[in-house]
Amino acid sequence: MLNYLIQRAATIVPTLFFVSILIFGLQQLLPGDPALILAGEDHDPTVIAHLRSTLHLDDPLPLRYAYWAGGVLKGDLGESQRIKKPVLDLIIEKLPVTLELACIAIVIALLIGVTAGIVSAVAKDTFWDYAANIFALWGLSTPNFWLGIMMILLFSVTLGWLPASGYVSPFEDLKTNLASMIMPAFVLGNAIAAVLMRHTRSAMLQVLSSDYVRTARAKGLDERVVVLKHALRNALIPVITLGALEFGTLLSGAVLTEQVFSIPGFGKLIVDAVFNRDYAVVQGVVLFTATAYIMLNLLADVAYFLVNPRLRG
Amino acid sequence: MRLKSLLLFLGIPVFAVIAANVCAQTLRFGLAEDPDVLDPTLARTFVGRVVFAALCDKLFDIDDKLNIVPQLATGYEWSADSKALTIKLRPGVTFHDGEKFDAAAAKFNIERHKTMAGSNRRGELAPVASVDVVDPMTVRLNLSAPFAPLLAQLADRAGMMVSPKAAQEAGDKFGVKPICSGPFRFVERIAQDRIVLERYPNYWNKADIYLEKVIYLPIVDATVRLANLKSGQLDFIERMAPSDVAALKSDSRFKVSKITEIGYQGITINVGKSDLAQKNPLGKDAKVREAFELALDRDGIVQVVTEGEAAVGNQWVAPDNTYYAKNMPIPKRDVAKAKALLAEAGVPNPTFTLMTPTTSDTQKIAQVVQAMVKDAGFDVKIQSTEFSTSLDMADKGQYEAYVLAWSGRADPDGNIFSFAACKQPLNYSGFCKQEVDDLLTKSRTTLDPAERRKTYEQIAAILLKDRPDIYLFHRHWLWAYTTKLTGLRTIPDGLVRVQGLKLN
Numbered sequence: 182m183l184n185y186l187i188q189r190a191a192t193i194v195p196t197l198f199f200v201s202i203l204i205f206g207l208q209q210l211l212p213g214d215p216a217l218i219l220a221g222e223d224h225d226p227t228v229i230a231h232l233r234s235t236l237h238l239d240d241p242l243p244l245r246y247a248y249w250a251g252g253v254l255k256g257d258l259g260e261s262q263r264i265k266k267p268v269l270d271l272i273i274e275k276l277p278v279t280l281e282l283a284c285i286a287i288v289i290a291l292l293i294g295v296t297a298g299i300v301s302a303v304a305k306d307t308f309w310d311y312a313a314n315i316f317a318l319w320g321l322s323t324p325n326f327w328l329g330i331m332m333i334l335l336f337s338v339t340l341g342w343l344p345a346s347g348y349v350s351p352f353e354d355l356k357t358n359l360a361s362m363i364m365p366a367f368v369l370g371n372a373i374a375a376v377l378m379r380h381t382r383s384a385m386l387q388v389l390s391s392d393y394v395r396t397a398r399a400k401g402l403d404e405r406v407v408v409l410k411h412a413l414r415n416a417l418i419p420v421i422t423l424g425a426l427e428f429g430t431l432l433s434g435a436v437l438t439e440q441v442f443s444i445p446g447f448g449k450l451i452v453d454a455v456f457n458r459d460y461a462v463v464q465g466v467v468l469f470t471a472t473a474y475i476m477l478n479l480l481a482d483v484a485y486f487l488v489n490p491r492l493r494g
Numbered sequence: 495m496r497l498k499s500l501l502l503f504l505g506i507p508v509f510a511v512i513a514a515n516v517c518a519q520t521l522r523f524g525l526a527e528d529p530d531v532l533d534p535t536l537a538r539t540f541v542g543r544v545v546f547a548a549l550c551d552k553l554f555d556i557d558d559k560l561n562i563v564p565q566l567a568t569g570y571e572w573s574a575d576s577k578a579l580t581i582k583l584r585p586g587v588t589f590h591d592g593e594k595f596d597a598a599a600a601k602f603n604i605e606r607h608k609t610m611a612g613s614n615r616r617g618e619l620a621p622v623a624s625v626d627v628v629d630p631m632t633v634r635l636n637l638s639a640p641f642a643p644l645l646a647q648l649a650d651r652a653g654m655m656v657s658p659k660a661a662q663e664a665g666d667k668f669g670v671k672p673i674c675s676g677p678f679r680f681v682e683r684i685a686q687d688r689i690v691l692e693r694y695p696n697y698w699n700k701a702d703i704y705l706e707k708v709i710y711l712p713i714v715d716a717t718v719r720l721a722n723l724k725s726g727q728l729d730f731i732e733r734m735a736p737s738d739v740a741a742l743k744s745d746s747r748f749k750v751s752k753i754t755e756i757g758y759q760g761i762t763i764n765v766g767k768s769d770l771a772q773k774n775p776l777g778k779d780a781k782v783r784e785a786f787e788l789a790l791d792r793d794g795i796v797q798v799v800t801e802g803e804a805a806v807g808n809q810w811v812a813p814d815n816t817y818y819a820k821n822m823p824i825p826k827r828d829v830a831k832a833k834a835l836l837a838e839a840g841v842p843n844p845t846f847t848l849m850t851p852t853t854s855d856t857q858k859i860a861q862v863v864q865a866m867v868k869d870a871g872f873d874v875k876i877q878s879t880e881f882s883t884s885l886d887m888a889d890k891g892q893y894e895a896y897v898l899a900w901s902g903r904a905d906p907d908g909n910i911f912s913f914a915a916c917k918q919p920l921n922y923s924g925f926c927k928q929e930v931d932d933l934l935t936k937s938r939t940t941l942d943p944a945e946r947r948k949t950y951e952q953i954a955a956i957l958l959k960d961r962p963d964i965y966l967f968h969r970h971w972l973w974a975y976t977t978k979l980t981g982l983r984t985i986p987d988g989l990v991r992v993q994g995l996k997l998n
Contacts, residue, residue, distance in 0.1 A: 213886035221530075221538020221614055222901060223912070224889070224919035231612040264685055265531045265669050271685060330717055337725035345722040346713060348687055443713045445687035453528065453686060458882055 185486060189479055200471045201253070204464050205246050214238075215458035219262050232262065236460070249464065258468070259461030261454070268465035271450060275466075278348060279446035282369070282439075283431035285362055289370030290377055291424060295417070297374070298381020302389060303408055313378060320375030329368045329441035336364060346443040365442040369435050373427045380423055384416035429477060433470040519706040519997055521979070523990070524719045524731035528686045528712040533669030534654035535606055535613045540901045540988070541712075543651065544732065547989040548691055548708050550674035552653035553581060553600070554645055556904045558985055560756070560815070562645045566595065566655055566675065576640035576941050581648075583631045587698045589657035590679035597627040602658040604635065612666070618652045619644075640939040642946060646905030677703045677992055686712060704981070704996040723748065723974055729997065730975040732990070736803035742974055749977055752970040753984040754805045754812050757902025758909070759859065760965040761848070761895055767924030768891025775844040777894060782844055783961040785835035789870035790863065791827040796967050799858045804967040809954060810900075810909040812968040817906040817947055819954030832870035845873040849888070850897040851881040859897050859966065888922040896922065904987060906950060907938055914957060923962035930956055 216232040217224065232238070237245045252259060258268035301313035337345035344361045351358040388394060389412050397407045436448035443449075447466055454462035529542035534550055537543070553567040564570075569582045587595035604625045607615035621641040626634040635644070647653065660673035672680050677699070678691035689710040693703060711728065713719040716735040720742070722728040734742070734750070742748050763783060764771045771777035776786060792806040808824040811817050836842050850860040857878060864874040879887065888896050902909055912918040915934050916926035930953060937949040957963075971988040981994035 212880075213882040214889070217886055217889055218882045219538075222540075223538065223614060223617060225614055225617045226919055227616055228612055228614055235612070261685075263530045265533070265536070265667060266685065274684060330715075330721075333718060333721045333725075337727075338721050341725060344727050345725045346718050347711060347722075347727065441715060441718055443687070443711070443718065445684060449686050456880075456882060 186483065189482055193475055193479065196475055197472060200475075201250060201468060202246070204467045204471070205249060208460055208463060209242065211455070211458065213458060215262075215460055218458040236262070249461075253468065258465035261459050261462045263454075263457050263459045263462075268461050271462065272466060272469050275445060275447050275450050277350075278444060279432060279448075281351070281358075282362060282366055282435065282444060282446055283428060285366035286369035286373065286431055286435075287424060287428045289366055290373035290427070292374075293370065294374035294377025295381050295420065297378040298420075299385060299408065299413065301378070302382045302385030305386065313382070317375040317378045320371045320378075323371070324437075325368050325372065325435075326437045326441050328371065329365065329438060332364050332368065333441070346441070348444050361442075362444075365435075365438050365444055368438050368441075369431065373424075373431075376427070377420055377424060381416060381420050384419050385412060388412045388416045425477075425481065429474055432473060519704060521705050521708045521730060521992075521995065521997065522728045523708060523710045524722055524728040525710050525712045526716070526719070526733040527714060529689070529710075531669035532672045532680070532683070532689075533666075534651045534656060534672075534674075535610050535615055536666070536669060537651060538614050543987075544989050545689055545691075545710055546651065546654060546674075546676075548678045548992040549672060549676045549680060550654040550656065551587075551676045552649055552651075553583075553655070554649035554653055555991075556646070556649050556985060556987060558753075558983060560904055560986060562649055562904075565649075566600075566653075567648075570645070572941060576939070577637045579635045579637070579644060580628065581633050581635070583633065584698060585631055587675055588696050589655075589660070589675045590673045590694055591657050591660055592696075593657045593659050595655060595675055596630050597633045598630075599658050600633045600655060601625040601627055602661075603655045604633075604652075606656075606658075606661060607652055610666075615652045618647045618650075640941060642938055642941050643903075643905035643907040646903065646908070649904060678705075678708055681707075688712075699993065702993045704994075705992060708992060720974070723976070729979055730973065730990070732971070732973055732988070734972045734974045736801040736970075736972065738974075739801070739803060739972060747977060748974055749979075751973045751975075751982060751984050752803065753986055753988070754814065754968050755902055755971055755988055756811070756815075756904060756909070756968075756986045757900045758807060758810060758812075758965050758968050759804075759855075759897075759899045760963050761859075761863070762888070762898050762922050762963050763895045763961065764891055764893055765923050765925050765960070765962045767888075767922060770891060770894060771924060774846045774894050775839065775841040776846045779839050779841070780960055781835050781839040782841060783964070784959075785832040785839070785870060786867055786872060787825060787961060787964050788828045788832040788835070789867040789872065790964070790966070791866055792824060792966055794866065795859065795862050798862045799855060800967070800969060803970045803972060805970070806966070807968050808958065808965050810913070810963075810965060811906050815906070816943070817950050819947075819951040819958075821951050822954045822958045827866075829869050832867075836871055843871045843873055845875070846894040847875045847877050848895045848897065849877045849879055849884055849893045851884050852878050853881070856897045856899070863897075891922075891924060898922070902987070906946075907934075910934070910953070910957075911938065913963065914953075925957075925960065925962035927956065927960075 216229045216238055219232050220228045237248055260267050261271060297313040297316060301310040304310050333345045336343045343364055347361055349357040349361055394407060394412050397411050433447060436452050439446045439448040451463060451466050525541055525544060527541040529545050530537055530539045534546060551566050553565060554562050555565040557563050566584050566587060567581045568584050571580045583597060583600060589595060604622060607613055608619050621637045621639055622635050623638045624636045628634050655675055657673040661668050677694060677697045679694040681690040681692050683689045691708045693706050697703060713722060719731045720734060720738050723731045739750055742750055764777045775782045796802060796804045796806055805812050806824060807813055809818055848860050850856045860876045864876055867874060887893050900909060911934050912920040914925055915931050933949055933953045937946050940946050940949060978998050980998060981996050983991050985991060
């Protein structure tokens with residue numbers, strides 16, 4: 182066990198090193214001079230010169246990487262040139278928002294996706310199956326931003342039930358927080374639900390036709406017990422893997438949804454930073470999400486190791 | 495009702511409308527972008543100035559006719575040689591940290607603008623050589639040469655006064671928690687989410703302040719911003735989409751205000767920025783540029799691009815501006831003459847690439863222009879380029895023509911000097927003529943408005959014939975707000991003054 186853990190942990194260091202080079206390198210491919218953009222509309226040459234020296238833009242690339250990586254190792258991710266705030270503070274500010282949105286979205290996705298998947302598998306080739314399939318097709322083909330704006334128009338402008346956009350911390354006002362999160366979370370969850378529904382359906386169909394399910398039915402078990410207890414458990418394994426992957430993607434920010442609903446999460450932060458060429462923010466946030474991804478992966482591996490006796494050898 | 499039951503059935507919690515738990519005099523203000531750093535010395539965006547209008551008072555302000563009016567100053571006097579400006583300061587003004595505003599503070603601020611690393615105000619105050627404290631409530635700005643736009647600069651960020659004590663303590667982090675002397679003081683900022691300001695009880699002009707709080711919420715999408723206004727989450731939105739004006743006007747709950755901007759929309763032509771200028775007929779030959787302008791129908795452009803929500807123009811200031819050169823009126827579309835000019839120039843079908851940022855307005859301009867000038871024989875290729883990249887390409891001269899907007903400054907100098915004087919930072923066209931340089935310098939050093947007007951007429955006569963920039967129109971600032979809001983003043987700089995605003 183310990184050996185396995187050490188082995189897995191040892192791969193993290195080179196992976197992160199590689200990731201950091203990739204993040205830094207790709208950023209340099211962005212066209213446009215960051216100093217020119219950050220200098221604002223007046224393009225004052227002294228401001229541009231100051232920014233070039235602050236950002237080490239005239240130094241060779243490896244040296245600039247060394248400056249940045251050196252700071253990162255000391256826990257300093259740099260500072261946003263646009264708003265003069267440390268990147269770490271920005272990450273701490275946005276992380277709870279992104280986490281909350283991702284959690285609610287994935288819960289909605291699981292509730293809708295798995296339920297619809299089971300229903301369509303159990304009631305194969307019936308009205309319910311077709312309805313669930315149409316729903317999945319709709320969820321996959323509806324653009325997030327369009328659905329978002331339509332929901333705002335219906336629930337906020339016409340019905341007046343929910344706030345149109347914005348974010349309030351749950352510690353400030355839980356009710357308002359949930360009210361402002363439910364629409365963006367639904368928009369995000371809806372698309373994922375469609376994918377989960379399709380996977381649940383096919384996994385369930387496979388499991389429902391297997392021998393042990395036939396045996397369970399032959400024993401005279403209640404159909405509900407057969408479906409939910411015997412079949413679903415096995416069918417859920419690929420669905421959970423998929424759900425975890427989708428959750429990881431959500432953590433790196435949902436750009437369009439955050440933009441439409443003005444949710445101040447990672448997605449909005451990165452997009453604004455890219456357009457403003459605020460390199461430190463882009464690098465810091467991407468490095469953070471990449472690290473989180475790698476850590477989640479490691480945790481998954483450890484969990485798999487604990488669950489699956491064959492791996493323990 | 496059926497819809498509600500369906501939602502409940504699906505298990506989605508539906509919440510009743512969120513009662514605004516904010517007090518009645520809180521103005522919720524929808525911004526079109528997230529402002530940059532809230533430090534007047536370092537700030538560089540238009541949207542930041544919207545917030546500063548409530549947060550930081552300036553020595554002077556402008557009124558709806560672009561006249562300079564006192565704010566933290568009570569009066570001013572130019573010396574006989576126009577090389578010193580003596581400013582009387584308003585007594586009884588304090589900063590949000592309780593510090594007193596006086597001549598020493600004013601001197602500190604001007605010097606901070608001039609010397610702080612990365613200051614965006616240095617260029618604006620370049621002619622200010624030194625600042626003297628004449629007495630506790632009087633400062634004198636000594637200039638290296640007379641500088642007519644100085645008062646207008648002091649009516650913008652260069653004239654904003656911050657607490658010297660707070661500025662010294664915070665250094666370049668001042669913008670994280672700015673301390674100024676405006677009607678509202680800073681409470682908190684969550685980047686890309688909100689900026690909260692509360693009423694400053696010791697404001698010098700507190701009788702004119704009725705709001706308790708102002709919350710600025712950046713909402714980038716114009717449709718969502720409008721939806722927030724309609725659903726009651728916002729009281730005011732700036733920069734609404736022209737296409738929404740008609741529908742909102744018929745809604746009795748809201749009002750729409752509009753005012754012509756002090757900036758402009760236009761097309762910059764590379765006439766000397768790089769080798770490319772001589773490689774295409776548009777950059778090479780002024781006759782081709784004249785034909786290009788004659789092929790344009792500005793009214794048509796305004797109609798298609800802004801649904802009529804803009805004023806047509808052909809100069810760096812709008813036709814109703816006092817410095818508009820009346821000797822150079824807006825030319826009418828004349829395709830026959832354009833064709834004749836092209837034939838004369840020996841290029842009946844000139845081809846060039848028009849670079850445009852990817853915003854929908856600028857792309858629309860490019861498309862309409864492309865279609866219009868085709869009638870005269872032009873073959874325009876549109877190159878849509880992400881804004882930051884396009885700016886970089888323009889700066890390097892890697893373009894032939896470029897659709898560009900300028901947010902505008904109160905003094906005409908701010909709309910023309912940096913664009914037309916040789917080697918200036920915003921001179922993307924690469925235009926450079928000693929004669930124009932001399933006139934531009936003269937327009938800066940002459941304080942008499944009538945004299946300046948004459949100089950600008952001379953500049954226009956050269957520049958609008960040579961056409962390194964072709965000005966198209968001046969957008970309307972479109973504001974929409976609840977009818978409960980009263981006391982709104984429309985100032986052409988597009989910034990909302992909070993003085994006098996009341997929510998009934």
